[in-house]
Structure formats: C-alpha cells, structure tokens
Amino acid sequence: MAKTFQVTFDAADPRALGEFWCAVLGYVRDAPPEGFTTWEEALTAWGLPEERWNDKNAVSDPDGVGPRIFIQKVPEPKTAKNRVHLDVNVGEGLRGEERAARVRAEAERVSSLGATVVNEGSELGDFWIVLRDPEGNEFCLQ
Numbered sequence: 001m002a003k004t005f006q007v008t009f010d011a012a013d014p015r016a017l018g019e020f021w022c023a024v025l026g027y028v029r030d031a032p033p034e035g036f037t038t039w040e041e042a043l044t045a046w047g048l049p050e051e052r053w054n055d056k057n058a059v060s061d062p063d064g065v066g067p068r069i070f071i072q073k074v075p076e077p078k079t080a081k082n083r084v085h086l087d088v089n090v091g092e093g094l095r096g097e098e099r100a101a102r103v104r105a106e107a108e109r110v111s112s113l114g115a116t117v118v119n120e121g122s123e124l125g126d127f128w129i130v131l132r133d134p135e136g137n138e139f140c141l142q
Helices: 014-025 039-045 096-112
Strands: 006-011 056-060 068-073 086-088 116-123 126-132 138-141
Touching: 006 014, 014 056, 014 068, 096 116, 096 126, 096 138
Parallel strands: 006 068, 086 138
Antiparallel strands: 056 068, 116 126, 126 138
C-alpha cells in the first residue's frame, strides 16, 4: 500500500525558504485553518507571539500530486552535506543537448530566485545540475 509523506527542511527563515520552493516547484503556501482568512489572523487568535510567526511554514502541490514540504525553524545553520535531497525533473521526455539546454535554463531561473549552482554532471545519457537553495540545502535539476 502506498503511503503519503512530506519532506521536512530545517531553516533559519521558513517563510522565505517556502517562497523559494513555491517558485521552483509551482507550489503554494498551505492555506490558513478554516475560519481564518490569513495565517496572521490565526496565529494572533491562538496567542502565538509575533516573534514566533515564522517558526513553521508548509507548502504544497496545488494539484495534490507532489509531497508537501514542511519547513521548521532551527537555531543552528546547515554545516554538512545533505543525506537526502530533492531531484526536480525539468527535462522529462527530452534527450541529449535538448535536455541539457532545458536543465541549464531552469538552473538559470532558480539561480535568479536565490539558488547557487554547485556543479553539472552527466552519466549514461542523463544530465543534471546540483544546486543549493538559499539556505544551503543541495538539490538537483535533471
């Protein structure tokens, strides 16, 4: 039986990192709970101090296909290579130089959003670019 899951990121700025992943993946920020028009309204009603409003964030695929991404604030910065990372398939159905061009174009777009290119790789007809999101988490475009 298939299980649903979410991917969780640690972050210094959950709201900003959520905006980045929304722009990269076409995701949207999760809606506030029923009965509230904004998250600020909900957090105020719950008595959460304003300095804690950016402790958590969640973004989801509006089509309900991809996993939810939950982002939680942590005090320490990222210090080592990820043991798990996202592979974002932007060149599906393309081969060779056409695929590489599509992946490079997407790397340029996400770099303008705050990502940093680490390196390019290719093997057995596949092509990918490794990047870091604005908080240093590695991911691949392929």
